[in-house]
Amino acid sequence: MKGVLLVNLGSPDNPTPKDVKPYLDEFLMDERVIDTPKWLRNIIVRGIILQTRPKKSAAAYQKIWWEEGSPLIVISERFAAKVRGETKMPVALGMRYGSMSIKNALVELEAKGVDEVLLVPLYPHYAMSSYETVVVKTMEEQQAHFPKMRLTTLPAFYKNEGYIEVLSKSIAEGLKNFDYDHILFSYHGIPERHIRKSDPTRFHCKIDGQCCSTNSVAHNTCYRHQCFDTTERVKAYLGLPDEKVSNSFQSRLPNDPWLKPYTDFEFERFPKEGKKKLAVITPAFVSDCLETLEEIAMEGKHQFQDAGGEDYKHIPCLNDDDAWVNVMAKWVNNWETTGELPS
Ligand SMILES: C=CC1=C(C)c2cc3[nH]c(cc4nc(cc5[nH]c(cc1n2)c(C)c5CCC(=O)O)C(CCC(=O)O)=C4C)c(C)c3C=C
Numbered sequence: 158m159k160g161v162l163l164v165n166l167g168s169p170d171n172p173t174p175k176d177v178k179p180y181l182d183e184f185l186m187d188e189r190v191i192d193t194p195k196w197l198r199n200i201i202v203r204g205i206i207l208q209t210r211p212k213k214s215a216a217a218y219q220k221i222w223w224e225e226g227s228p229l230i231v232i233s234e235r236f237a238a239k240v241r242g243e244t245k246m247p248v249a250l251g252m253r254y255g256s257m258s259i260k261n262a263l264v265e266l267e268a269k270g271v272d273e274v275l276l277v278p279l280y281p282h283y284a285m286s287s288y289e290t291v292v293v294k295t296m297e298e299q300q301a302h303f304p305k306m307r308l309t310t311l312p313a314f315y316k317n318e319g320y321i322e323v324l325s326k327s328i329a330e331g332l333k334n335f336d337y338d339h340i341l342f343s344y345h346g347i348p349e350r351h352i353r354k355s356d357p358t359r360f361h362c363k364i365d366g367q368c369c370s371t372n373s374v375a376h377n378t379c380y381r382h383q384c385f386d387t388t389e390r391v392k393a394y395l396g397l398p399d400e401k402v403s404n405s406f407q408s409r410l411p412n413d414p415w416l417k418p419y420t421d422f423e424f425e426r427f428p429k430e431g432k433k434k435l436a437v438i439t440p441a442f443v444s445d446c447l448e449t450l451e452e453i454a455m456e457g458k459h460q461f462q463d464a465g466g467e468d469y470k471h472i473p474c475l476n477d478d479d480a481w482v483n484v485m486a487k488w489v490n491n492w493e494t495t496g497e498l499p500s
């Protein structure tokens with residue numbers, strides 16, 4: 158029997174330093190997130206980052222936490238429940254980090270008689286620190302505990318027509334009655350090194366003005382190309398003028414060069430250039446989370462206004478939007494009946 162496993166990033170159990178610390182430990186000790194040799198990762202994560210970050214992160218989580226729990230988890234659960242209502246297959250939800258494990262989700266599917274699983278990483282774009290780590294972890298769990306299960310993975314859907322359509326329509330809805338000078342597509346950042354590491358050609362990705370718009374097999378795993386491509390497709394769908402739209406990358410850790418331009422620098426720059434009414438969308442995330450609700454909707458607004466900005470709007474992620482649920486249901490039901498995956 159076929160079944161579906163949806164996987165998102167995860168959150169701490171509670172917005173307290175005590176619960177944030179083990180969550181961040183699991184997250185940042187992932188070799189695809191902090192990709193140094195293990196001894197050095199230990200020093201960076203346990204010796205440096207975890208000494209101060211849990212307190213700071215817990216305070217940020219407290220600002221966005223809902224009565225039902227972490228927004229990312231609650232929204233993912235609502236999305237999974239709606240997808241369940243649109244398919245005959247069992248649908249389970251797991252998280253890459255934290256207590257809602259991928260293993261438990263596979264146990265749930267196995268108990269319902271599932272032996273063929275469609276894994277859906279809930280990320281539109283491929284990055285070793287998001288999509289790839291979900292796939293590798295799920296394969297490890299399958300090999301260790303569910304050897305008879307077959308696993309198929311949904312490709313990154315950043316350019317899928319159905320996805321671009323629902324994303325564009327949700328942006329159009331968010332822009333209604335908002336008189337903007339500029340729209341910023343703010344994607345989660347990654348270290349530049351990760352782009353080079355994920356380049357199978359080893360020479361294409363130079364992170365310059367050219368590589369991401371020059372055709373290459375490298376784009377199948379190039380996060381930067383895929384983010385830019387999503388923006389271009391939305392622009393084309395909505396007929397947005399070039400000069401009113403730009404990209405940036407948010408949420409970085411210190412020391413390494415991360416993908417540029419940095420979102421917070423853009424918030425400071427725009428008002429000085431006369432862009433005083435700003436709409437921000439965050440398409441690297443399908444569900445609102447700490448990075449969108451705190452960093453963009455709250456902190457970003459302050460940064461923009463402190464720099465002289467006037468009107469600011471964060472347009473929500475797709476979350477459990479019915480049209481988005483229908484797109485996902487179409488993909489999984491098509492896989493059930495034909496075995497085909499969306500492109
Ligand atoms: C697009 C998906 C994501 C990529 C790529 C990604 C890379 C990445 N993230 C960190 C460090 C942190 N990210 C944090 C939160 C966070 N990250 C994503 C998604 C991607 N991360 C989401 C959805 C969230 C929010 C989780 C939630 O509970 O709402 C955090 C924790 C919060 C904080 O302390 O700021 C860290 C740390 C790295 C280092 C990285 C790539 C190398």
Ligand SMILES: [Fe+2]
Nearest residue numbers: 345346408448
């Ligand atoms: Fe992150």
Ligand SMILES: [Fe+2]
Nearest residue numbers: 368369379382
């Ligand atoms: Fe590229």
